[in-house]
Amino acid sequence: WLVEKCQPLLEAYQPRLQDLEPLKQLEQSLSALDGELLERMSEQAPNMAEFRQAFRRMLQGLEVEQGKKTAAVPTPAGAATQAAPTASASGSTSQAAASAAAPTRVGGDRDLMAVYRLCQDQLRNASLYLAARNGLDTEVFRINRFITWLGVNQLPPATQNKTQLRPVAKEKLDVISGLYQEQRWLDLVAELEPSLVKAPFWMSGQRMVCEALDELQAEGALNAVKQGVRDFVARLPGVVNLTFNDDTPFADEKTRQWLQQIQQSGPGPAMGAALTVDTSGISQDWEDTYQQATSLAQDKQLRDALSLFQDGVMRSTSLREQALWRFNQARFCVEQGLLELALPLLKTLDDQLTRQGVDEWEPQVSKRVLELLLRCHQQGEASEDGRRCIGMLHARLCKLDLALAFDLTTH
Structure with missing residues (x-):
């Protein structure tokens, strides 16, 4: 809200040289506020980087103007050698302040977010520079x-x-x-x-x-x-x-x-990609059902969409076919963001497949179930139990598909 309300005012504001010190104090206050928000809210903290960057640009402009004014005033010969480094240091005050805000090492979430913010600031400058040269530069x-x-x-x-x-x-x-x-x-x-x-x-x-x-x-x-x-x-x-x-x-x-x-x-395997298994001797209708369910979901008919998969489970002639239908139902739930429905379904399915030894003779099924389970837990609330579960699932997935496990690593 603060950024949204103040941004138009900042764009219209023309700073004067006498505003230099108040602007420095204001930037310091914003830095303290940003740090407090990061400490209390971690990654949920509002991003004030662009807001603070606007003040830094003003400060840099005023410091350059002040340096020119100082250079234009005749100074005693003995003081001349001291003026140059002072002006140089003044011109980089904002840059130094930004760098000083970053911790020398990351020792917690607050440090991590501070490093992220600094990276965002520096990369935003790079982006603005490249865009000024070519507005359609891929980079x-x-x-x-x-x-x-x-x-x-x-x-x-x-x-x-x-x-x-x-x-x-x-x-x-x-x-x-x-x-x-x-x-x-x-x-x-x-x-x-x-x-x-x-x-x-x-x-x-x-x-x-x-x-x-x-x-x-x-x-x-x-x-x-x-x-x-x-x-x-x-x-x-x-x-x-x-x-x-x-x-x-x-x-x-x-x-x-x-x-x-x-x-x-x-490119690469999408989360909603079809499961490739040997379907000889069993129905292969789940992929058509998946497309029908997706269409129903677009029309806000999620209950009817989920019922389509349940009908497939009821028509199944073997436990294996039932498991494949349930996998596709869980896959659909994850795709639609219904994680509270997908998670218990996937846990039950994982237990069933492990108990029946399916991971040994049909690893594609177990691999996809583990993938979806891992995605669900990664999107859930952060907790010690959650992190422990993610670690175990990731270790199991490494045994089945190391490349996929790497893709799902939170870098």
Whole structure:
């Protein structure tokens, strides 16, 4: 709220030389506030990096101006040698302050988040530099996605899918909508990118950037955005079901369809990829059922979608076929963000497969069950028991597929 309200004022503000000391004090206060928020809220703390960066830019400009003014005033010969280093040190005050805020080693969550923030600041400067040279540079879009989702390891708390996050400001959305309607694609990208850095869960904005990049035929940048979004949604699939505090969805219907398309077309095994097993002698209807269930889910008919899999379980002629139907039901639940339903189903399935020795003669099934279990626990609340469970699941997955286990490691 603070950043949202103050940002327009900052953009219109023209600092004067006499504002230098008050601005320094204000930046120090913001630094203390940022540190306090990090200590109390850890990764849930609001990102004030861009806000503080605006003050740093003002300070740097005023310090340069002060240095020029000092240089223009005649000084005694003996004092000349002292003036140069003073001006040089003054010009880098903000940079030194930012570096000093970072711990020399990471000893806890607060230190970790401080390092993350410093990395975000430095990479944002790199992104701005590259964008000034070429607004469609692939590296700009790769950097922006990295700093947006750095440290975002879980979804925000929600009640009936509604979070307490504020949506993008209406004034900003009106500007974006106008540019979209006028097909001013380059201006649209320039308007969206800074907003997306501040709104990591706003998937509809990511889709609009991709549409604009597609129109601009910026293939490298387009692929960078798609890959970043694909990886983020694979880590936190439930993001597509959540809304801002005014019920605006993180991903509108058009965006949900787009996300499905890029996940299916992307490289590597998607979370919702079909299970490859020997189906001789048993029904193979679960893949068609999965597609039907996905269509029902898009129409908000989740109960009917889940019933389709239950019907398949009832029609099964063997325990193995039942297990495959239940796996696909769990896979569907994870894809839809229904982790509270998927987790007990997957645990029961894992126990059943282990008890029957399936992991020895049909490792593909066990591998996919472990993968989904691991994803569910990684998206759950952080706790000692949760971390212990993740470690055990990861160790088991390493025995079946080391590459997949590496992909699911929280780097």
